[in-house]
Amino acid sequence: MTDAASTSTDRDPDVPAASDTTPDDRYDVPADATTYDCEYCGRPFADETPLALHRGLDHPGDLDDDEVEAFRTAYEAEEEALATFRLRALGALVLLYFGLLMVYALV
Amino acid sequence: MTSGRRRGAALAIGALAWLAMAGTASAHGGSLAGGGRESLTIPTWLFLSTGGAAVGASFLLASFVTDRAFIERVHGWGTPLVEDGTDTLALAGRLLGLAGLAAVLVVGFLGPTTARTNLAILLVWVGWWAGLAMTTYLVGNAWTTLNPLKTLARALPTLDRSYPDRVGSWPAVVGLLALVWLEVVSPLADDPRLLASAVVGYSVLTLAGAVAFGPDAWFNRADPVERVFRYYGRFAPIGRTEDGLRLRLPGMDLSTPRLVDGPDEVAFVVALLWVTTYDGLVTTPAWRDLTTPLVNAGVPPHLLYPVALVAGFAAFLGVYRLAVRRSRDAAETYLAPSVLAQRFAPPLVAIAVGYHFAHYLAYFLVLAPSLAVALSAPFSSPATVPVVDLPGWFGGVALASVIVGHLVAIWVAHAAAYDLFPERLQAVRSQYPFIAVMVFYTMTSLWVVSRPEVPLPHL
Numbered sequence: 001m002t003d004a005a006s007t008s009t010d011r012d013p014d015v016p017a018a019s020d021t022t023p024d025d026r027y028d029v030p031a032d033a034t035t036y037d038c039e040y041c042g043r044p045f046a047d048e049t050p051l052a053l054h055r056g057l058d059h060p061g062d063l064d065d066d067e068v069e070a071f072r073t074a075y076e077a078e079e080e081a082l083a084t085f086r087l088r089a090l091g092a093l094v095l096l097y098f099g100l101l102m103v104y105a106l107v
Numbered sequence: 108m109t110s111g112r113r114r115g116a117a118l119a120i121g122a123l124a125w126l127a128m129a130g131t132a133s134a135h136g137g138s139l140a141g142g143g144r145e146s147l148t149i150p151t152w153l154f155l156s157t158g159g160a161a162v163g164a165s166f167l168l169a170s171f172v173t174d175r176a177f178i179e180r181v182h183g184w185g186t187p188l189v190e191d192g193t194d195t196l197a198l199a200g201r202l203l204g205l206a207g208l209a210a211v212l213v214v215g216f217l218g219p220t221t222a223r224t225n226l227a228i229l230l231v232w233v234g235w236w237a238g239l240a241m242t243t244y245l246v247g248n249a250w251t252t253l254n255p256l257k258t259l260a261r262a263l264p265t266l267d268r269s270y271p272d273r274v275g276s277w278p279a280v281v282g283l284l285a286l287v288w289l290e291v292v293s294p295l296a297d298d299p300r301l302l303a304s305a306v307v308g309y310s311v312l313t314l315a316g317a318v319a320f321g322p323d324a325w326f327n328r329a330d331p332v333e334r335v336f337r338y339y340g341r342f343a344p345i346g347r348t349e350d351g352l353r354l355r356l357p358g359m360d361l362s363t364p365r366l367v368d369g370p371d372e373v374a375f376v377v378a379l380l381w382v383t384t385y386d387g388l389v390t391t392p393a394w395r396d397l398t399t400p401l402v403n404a405g406v407p408p409h410l411l412y413p414v415a416l417v418a419g420f421a422a423f424l425g426v427y428r429l430a431v432r433r434s435r436d437a438a439e440t441y442l443a444p445s446v447l448a449q450r451f452a453p454p455l456v457a458i459a460v461g462y463h464f465a466h467y468l469a470y471f472l473v474l475a476p477s478l479a480v481a482l483s484a485p486f487s488s489p490a491t492v493p494v495v496d497l498p499g500w501f502g503g504v505a506l507a508s509v510i511v512g513h514l515v516a517i518w519v520a521h522a523a524a525y526d527l528f529p530e531r532l533q534a535v536r537s538q539y540p541f542i543a544v545m546v547f548y549t550m551t552s553l554w555v556v557s558r559p560e561v562p563l564p565h566l
Contacts, residue, residue, distance in 0.1 A: 028443035035441065044441045045529075053529035057175070081532055082173055089167045096160050096167075107153055 049074045151557055158510075158553040159546040165514050166542045169521045170535045178522045182362050185355035188345065193352075197252050204253035207235070208306075210485065215303025219488035225299040226481040231306070232296050233474045237467035240339060244460045247352070248340025254333060256310055257326055260317035270324035275371035278316075280378050282331035284416055287382040291389060292412050292566060334375060338456045339463075341366065342515075358460075358515040361453040362522040368449060374424055376452040376459075380548075381423040383462045385416055387555040395564040408565035426544055427452075433540035438533045450523050451541060454516040458545075461512015462552070465505035469497055513549060517542070 027044055029035055035044035036051040040059040045051040048070075055063055056071030063071070172178065207230060215227030222228045243250060251257075286309075289295060295302050317325040326333045340346070344357045360366075367373055388394055389412065402408050431448045440447075476493035520541060524534035 026443055026446055027441050029441045033441075046439050046441060050529045050533065057529055078531060085532060085535065086171060089170055093164055093167050096164055100157060100160055103153060103156075104149075107150060 049077070053078070151554070154557055155550040155553050159550045161510055162513050162517070162546050162549050163542065165517050166521075166538065169517050170538075172521070173531050175525055175531075178525055181356065182359045182522050184359070185353050187348075187350060188352040188354050200249065200252040201255075201258045204255040205258055207253070208255035208310075211306055212303055214485045215299045215306065218299060218486055220299060221488060222297045222299065223477060223492050224481060224488045226478075226485040227299045227302055228296060229474065229478040229481050231302060233471055233478045237471040238475075240336070240463060241467060241471065243336050243339040244342040244357075244464075245344075247343045247345030248336055248347075250336035251333070251340070251347075254326070256313045256317070257322060257333070259310075260314055260322040260325070263314065263318055265317070265321045266319050267321050268319050270320040270328060274329075275369055276328050276334070276375055277371050278329040279331040279334045280371065280374050282329070283335065283375065283378050283382065284420060286331060287385065288413050288416050291386060291416075291563070292409070331375075335379065338376065338379065338453075339460060341453070342456060342460050358457050358519060359522075361456055361515075361519045362526065363453075364450065364526070367452045370445065370448070373427070373448050373452045376455050377424050377427050378420055379459045380455050381420045382416075383459060383466075384548075384552060384555065385419055386466075387552075388419075389415070389563060390560045391555060391558040392561050393558065395561055398564060402565050411565070430540040430544045434537045437539050438528055438537035440528065440533070440537070442527065447527075447537075450527055451520055454519040454523065457515040457519060458512045458548075461509045461515075464508040464512070468504065468508070469501055473497060509549075509552070513545065516545070 029044050033046070035046070036048055037044050038051060038054055038059075040055070040062055043054065045054065052067070052070040052074040055067055056075065211227045211230055214225060214230075218225050218227060239250060239253070289305065293301065293305075295305055313325070313330060316329055319325075320329075341360050342358050344354060346353050346355055346360055367376060398408075398411055401411065428444075428448065431444050431451070434451070435442070435444055435447055473494050473496075476495060480489065480492055517538075520538060521534070524537050525531065528534040528537060
């Protein structure tokens with residue numbers, strides 16, 4: 001999506017944004033929360049897994065071997081979770097479709 | 108593996124499109140177009156459930172597309188069209204815009220008094236608000252060049268006071284609500300003299316603002332009309348970039364970061380959506396039944412309409428902000444609510460586009476011949492003017508465009524969520540509250556269009 005961002009300039013570049021978001025107000029971390037911060041851009045995460053994925057997706061060139069390994073592990077775990085989700089979504093679709101079909105047949 | 112996934116994605120999109128068609132064909136919906144709504148052949152609750160289910164099912168189908176690279180390719184696709192060198196065309200456009208404004212003022216004040224034959228009425232409503240707005244999201248934003256007030260403002264001297272940052276785009280939000288209120292409660296589409304006076308009023312206000320703060324600041328921040336066209340233009344397949352014009356897939360530019368910047372711009376997008384609903388809501392029998400006791404109890408009707416407009420807008424904005432907070436909880440993210448609010452507002456523009464197209468396509472096609480006649484002889488008032496009779500199935504086109512608008516919005520929000528969150532399931536979860544709101548919004552809108560249209564009560 002970075003490509004689209006750099007080529008799209010329908011907004012007049014001379015006009016300042018209504019509220020320029022500084023890195024600080026991009027994040028809103030509860031005072032007592034433990035965070036896992038990205039050492040490359042400082043973005044805080046609630047858990048190790050999203051941090052590992054974020055490093056692999058947004059800073060792919062900077063990672064050491066351990067971080068690459070962590071990304072791979074997290075990505076594979078994600079694939080499994082996604083497979084389960086797809087099954088559930090498919091189930092919901094089938095229910096929705098046949099549910100409506102029945103209703104249309106009865107009404 | 109990638110090609111398998113790509114095929115999966117293509118299948119999912121195909122199925123999405125198929126579902127949209129099936130939803131349309133089976134719903135037998137009422138026509139959204141100006142000429143009154145058709146009655147339904149199925150019970151209302153089933154009609155509403157089908158619409159809601161179509162939106163929910165589209166979300167489920169979009170969630171099957173989990174290939175980040177594919178999503179980025181879809182959104183990044185594009186090709187440069189014209190390098191710079193469109194100066195002559197821009198000059199012609201500005202002259203055309205000025206000629207249009209002159210025609211509206213002259214014919215509005217001096218032309219025939221019947222709405223059906225007056226060029227000012229037809230040019231503003233059929234040519235500009237229906238026709239030009241449609242080309243803005245179907246082709247590209249020409250209004251930014253055509254806008255005669257901008258051309259005039261650039262020729263005038265400016266005091267160059269600095270535009271207060273604190274005010275931001277709130278004047279555009281207020282302006283949009285005010286324009287819609289005026290359009291709903293006054294016979295702006297029936298009385299050429301009144302329309303011309305309103306255009307004069309709006310022009311004076313706009314030029315005063317542009318003179319005070321400079322045309323760039325005024326038209327970029329405070330002018331509601333310019334902003335509506337700018338957002339519609341973001342949906343269009345042709346967009347303006349630093350190097351000239353660029354071709355892209357329709358709607359896909361709406362996922363760009365920082366397209367909507369700040370709570371004021373979020374409010375504007377929400378207002379754009381709300382006024383579409385408000386427009387139809389006040390002509391339903393339910394609105395009449397709801398307000399009759401109030402008016403009988405002594406509430407002045409002229410107060411009722413603006414209060415309902417503002418209250419409904421506040422409610423819409425409140426629901427959107429609530430959905431943002433819920434989305435933040437569902438995604439378990441430390442991103443600030445404002446980041447989410449700004450990122451997920453642009454997809455709503457696609458929904459507004461869908462409703463505008465549904466509303467005005469038939470209106471435009473029916474009245475376009477009248478506009479042509481009025482253009483060729485602006486001061487004559489023929490007893491009959493040609494109009495096009497649209498076939499009965501045309502209501503289906505309106506319904507389809509509403510659903511397509513929702514589909515594009517769901518897809519764009521899906522892509523924005525993928526860009527925002529590193530976990531893909533997290534991205535999907537972040538959409539649950541928005542989808543719930545969208546289902547509710549669709550059902551409300553379908554309910555409005557399935558009601559018989561009554562004249563504005565109490566006015």
